[in-house]
Amino acid sequence: MKLFNSRLRSQKHMKEKVSEIMTTDPITGTVPSPLNEIVKILIKNNLTGLPVKDVKNHYAGIISRRDIFANPAETQAALVMRNAKTVKEEDSIKSAAIEMLNQHRRHLTVVNENNEIAGILTPQNFLQVVKEKYGNIKVKDLLKTITIPVWGKTPVSILPTLMRLSGVFTYPVVNSAGEFIGLLTDRDLFDKIDLKSTTVLSEAGLGEDEDPWSWG
Template sequence: MSTKVIDIMTHNPIKYSVPSTISDVVRVLIKNNVTGIPVVDSNNKYAGVITRRDIFFNPNETQTAIVMRRANTVYEDDDIEKAAMEIVKQNRRHLIVIDKNNEVTGILTPQNFLSVVRERYSDILVKEILSAPAFPIWDETPLNVIFSSMLISKTFSFPVLDRDGNFTGLVTDRDIFDKVKMSSVEMLSQAGIADDEDPWTWDGIRNVFTYIIEKSNVKIPNIPAREIMVKNPVVTYINARLGDAVKLMMQKNYNQLPVLDGHGNLAGMLYDIEILSVFGR
């Protein structure tokens, strides 16, 4: 018996409606510590999806209807193979699930599929599916340059190499944000989305930090990558079983893992979206 979308999806996701502003959506993302939400119209019908990446790629837009993507959806009774390949095709982390009435009933991210990957495709080797590019940076690269590189390349995870080419750590967008010395109240106020009546979570703020930094005109400190990187990050190996790599992702809730060869040299980055390509085999 095939596994259906309804069997693995996250049910009853947080939604938002149009018309609305991006700052309204950012408030919802922060308060609920999520990175993407379905958007519905005035009749509660699916209208689109908006994520922190969509906001990041459209920093000057103010209206949700302009920034949201009218992306393809899947139905609750679709096979998970179809849903997995739709995520791979879109190359975005959030896929909306609807019913026959075009109403939103669920949401899928790569994390929803990982337990099935372990069950069905555990013995595939990491090197068999490794395809996404990796963008290493030197450990002396200044933080402000890393941030600029992120804006230009639309890459959010950078493996770090020393001057001899040795892999020494990992820098992600969240590691950059942790070095911005501002209180949440000050930052939200400068970004124009402060709201004293509602609680704000620091993790939620980190989810949309690029938007907040851009709106707040925050100065990025000029410190080298080696001072902010995650030293000795969790890694996988090019000849490791996919099931073992997926287990690490599930345990740590990671979206990616650096991949090393047998000599400990960087071989690439394994992303959870590319893992879903196994459903197309």
């Protein structure tokens, strides 16, 4: 009977603390360093963003692909990173989710009592909790009915500006007949970055040193 009750309590246990769902020992960057070094880490490890620490191993900020797109001419990581708010390991999952929503970002750094990076949260970390609490919600109830399509022959140099101004980072691609032919995301653009360039985006044809609208 005791064994049965123990199993029953275990089944009913809902994860409550950040430490229970966070990704531990995340890949990090360091400042000061050239931005290209951060870009290399992101591409090599197929990451969308990473926390950054200083030379004393303390949390300094976070850099994501969106931050890089928003600063196409910068060459130093410290000038691109955001000193975003963090959460602690003992914080509640609910408070962490609210903080992520407030930041309108997909990465949230977890620090310990010494302000050292202990982990990271992304939407994927919340999936099990969402499944347990909201498993009956249908996909159709979450769909966005308004999207921003792009034409398949649109020059790629226009897209970083479009993403930055619209705040939208995923686009359905259509042909001249308005038919869906694929999907384009900021990851697709990020993979085009020239790591040998003096600036991260400009030399890749994705910067703002030329008029991206001068086409067609």
